Structures are given as C-alpha cells and as structure tokens.
Amino acid sequence: MEAAVSVSSLRRTYERRRKDTVVALDDLTLTIARNEIHGLLGPNGAGKTTLVRILSTVLLPTSGTARVLGHDVVAETTAVRSLVGLVLGGDRGLYDRLSARRNLLFWGALYKLDARTVRRRADTLLERVGLAERADEPVERFSRGMRQRLHLARGLLHEPRVLFLDEPTSGLDPVAAVAFRRLVLELRDEGRTFLLATHDMDEATALCDRVTLIDRGRRLLTDDTANIGRLLGDRECVDFAHDDPALTHALNHALTDALAALPEVVDVERLDDRWRAHTADREGSRRVLAWLVERDVLTARHAQPTLEEVYLRTVGDRGMRV
C-alpha cells in the first residue's frame, strides 16, 4: 500500500535580503504510513513548519519530492489540496467576527461543498468538537481551547484523509489539551493519517505512533515512540525516590554511593523529583530493584529514557539558539 506521506531528499532554502541563504530543510527523507500519527519534533527553527507548509502546498520545495497519497505536492496541487487538511495552532486562521458555524460555512464554500452538505457537516463537527452550544457566537469570544477545536473542525470539514497539525495545542490548558488529543486519537481510529508538528514531548508521547526528530532542517532520527528510549544506547534504568517526596532530596549519599558501587550499575544521577540508576542490562535492573527494596526504598520502578530525554540528548546543547 502506498504511504500516506512520502518525502524524498527534500530541501528548502530562503534567500535573505543580504543575499545569504538560510537552509530550512536539508535533504529530508521521511515516510508516514497510512493511519499513522507521526510526530515531527524539533526546536524552534528546526524546519517543522516548513515541512508542513510544503506538504499542504502553501510552500514550494527548492528541490526533492514530496507526495501525499501518491500525489506530488508540486505537480498535483489540486489533488493534494482536496486530500489534506491543515490545522493551525494559535489565534490566527479564523474570522473572529463570524460565529463558529459561519466560519465553517465560509470554508465549506471554499472547499466546494454544496450548501446542504456543509451545513450538515458543520453541525456534526461542532457537536463533535464540543462547540455546538456556542456555535452561533462570534469566535472573538472563544477561549484558546475553543478556537483550537474550531481549527480542527475547519480542517476536517472536507473530510481529508491526511491532516497536518502545526503546534495544535500550544497555549492550551492541560484539560483542553487532553480533550484535543482524545479527539485526534478518535479520528485516527476512523482511518485518518496525522503529521503532528510539535515540541511538546508529552503530546508526542501520548499521541504518536512514531516520531521524527529534526534539527536545522535535517532528520536526526525516526522511530516508534514506544521504543525510542532504546536510542540512547539501549540503556536500562531504575528510577527511585523516597516514599515521602519531601525526603527524596535527603536520600543519603551513603545509599547512592553504595548503589553506584554495585557492579551492575553504570552510574547514578539525580533527576528533578527522583534518582535514576543506569544499569548495563535488564538483569542488572532486576538486581538493583531488589537491592533497593531490601533497604526500604519502596518507590522504585524499571524505566527507559523518555522521549523528552532522547530529544534533549539528541538536540542537545542547542539551548535558546535558533
């Protein structure tokens, strides 16, 4: 079966006024399977938005190819546009003076939907995203979360098979973000494919089947979200803390020093709210867990590096630089 999105040696550069060239995407190759939620992670300026813009035909690539459901985004823009939905994050992209329903009717006309279909779909989508009761209020009165749900409804109006979400939950409160993610998972279960550009690790972990890390326009890695911890050298970890969180900080050094001295332990590090012992293998982790329980440290668990840790170690020392 053809991939939902297929990107090959994609490059995009921008010319600046002083004649210098900025490389936004550099030889990027990526494949997204149908019915997959694929996370695109990277710091600001990494090229996430550029890729989304190219795939949604807002921007032309400098070189390379990109196909959506087999259609070239440059040569077959009309076909691509009817197959994809673009969901923006933030306050922009909606008409504030219009109601939610009127916004959908407007965009429905631009997607060549007949009046009856767009009205029916608008009602269904507004119900689905939880805006039915506020459907006739001007969008300018909406909260950030409500706007975001309306963005998604707009993106779904023409029933696209592939959706590009660009920072869809930026600025949302945790409850709204969780509701938004639940909705995305429901839509995936209906057979849609998602490319989610974000730098929210929790979001990527919660939603994505696979993730791609990019930086300075280059792909650093692509892997299953569940297994991404393996990428840090297949290291095993045991996380532990004192039963009383307030005393975690006070876990005595004798204990950690003793732990570090065990042959199974590679090193012991202090995290924000816990300690972490890195072990050579799974058997080592098992022994460390037993060792900790014998010493009354009962809050301990076998762990793997999280996506956030992989991200931080991969993107690394980038800091605030873009």
Place this chain on the structure above:
Amino acid sequence: MIHAIRIVRQSVILGFAEMGRVYTWRTWTFGWLMRLLCQVAYYVLLGSYLGDPALTRYVLVGNSVALACLESTIVVISLSGERAMGTLPLLAVAPAGHLPVYLGRGVQWMTTGLISSMVAWTALPPLLGVPLPWPRAAYAIPVIVLVLLSSYGYGCALAGVALRLRGVEWLVLNFAYGIVMTFGGTNVPMSFWPAPLRAVLEFLPLVHGLQAVRGILDGAPTGHVLGQVGLEALVGAGWYAVAWLSMDRLVSVGRRTGTLDYAG
C-alpha cells in the same frame, strides 16, 4: 460558477460582520457619513465663496460622485486583513481558489459608498442652495453605481500591492484615493492638466463616469454619455483584470518565496 457565487455570498456575510467591528449604524451615520457630507460641503462652500455658480455645481457633483470611489477603495483594508488574520495561506490553498473571495470581501464598502453618495446627491444640493436638474439627476444614479464597481476593481488591484508590503494598507488606500480625488476631475477639470498626464489619468476609475454624470446633468448628447459610460466600464474591467493577475501572482510568488505566512 455556482461555487464562486456561494463563495462571494459567504464573503459578503463576512464583510458585513467585520464592518460591525468598525461601526454601529449610529456611529456610521453620525460619524463617518457626516464627515463625508462635511467634506463635500467644504468644497461646495469654497465654490460659493468664490461666487461662481458653475464652479459650485462642478465641485458638488464631483465630490458627491467621488464618495462612491472613496468608499469602494476601502476594500484595500479588508483584503489586507487576510494576512493579519493568518487566513491568506488557507485561502490560497483552498480547492475553489482564493480569487472569488476578493469579489465579496469589500461589498459592504460599496453599499456604504452608494448610501453616502446618494445622501450627498439628494440632500446636499437643496441644503447648499445648488439644485440639480431633476429628473435628469436620477439618470446619473446608475452611472454612480458603475463608478462604485470600477473603483472596487481599482481597490482590489491595489490590495495586491498592500498584501505584498506589510503595514502599508492605509498608505496605499489614501495615496490611491488621493490621486483620483486630485487628478480625476473632481474639483479641477481634466483639461487643466498637461496632455501627457491626461493620457495617464484616462486609466483611473471615476474619471469617465464623472464625465458621463456631468454630461447627463448638462443634457449632453446620448452618444457622448454612453461613450464615457463604456470607457468607465472598460477601465473598471481593466482594474479587475489587474487585480486578478496581481492576486494570482501574489500567491504563486508567495509559494515560491515563502511569504504566504500563517505562522506568527
């Protein structure tokens, strides 16, 4: 075609909704309309002060009809708002195409332009003691509608410029309208300007429509009036064509250069 009509209709609804952000009917009537009527009255009173009845009527007619042009060109502001709202790239990649949207986005300004112009046309002459020859003055009303339409095309074409250069929409609007107001035969006859300049001015909206209106009021031959009406329609069509090409190019260049922003 039916899709284009539906898009224009939705755009008109959007335009009127946005107009509500700027005006209530009270603030429009007692603020904006009064300001426009005062503008016309100012020039008429200047003519009266000079003691020349022909000049007085000349500026009354010119400035009343020019209101139609002024308001229609405000479409520049409405269209420029698409970039500020982040909707421009979404319009650009919509399967139906973005161009029909522009035909409807400023219709509210054509409506207010028609009302302003009609109020000036009917109320000011008796108030200022410069009566127009009725019922001939009524025959000029369709020509004023034509001026509204041709000026709207002019405004759409200029919006193509305003959308390329951020933050210049008010400059573009005032500059564009200022040129028409100054050189378009509103207060100063076209014959006053040097021939090379006159040749360029032929391409402005309002110019031929205004000459048709003056011809109707003066009882000019029908052929002359219809000729000027035809030229105004031609000029308007030309501006629509420029607008079409300009907007289309805005998107094609924007896709190439990355200037169709939707992000911050």
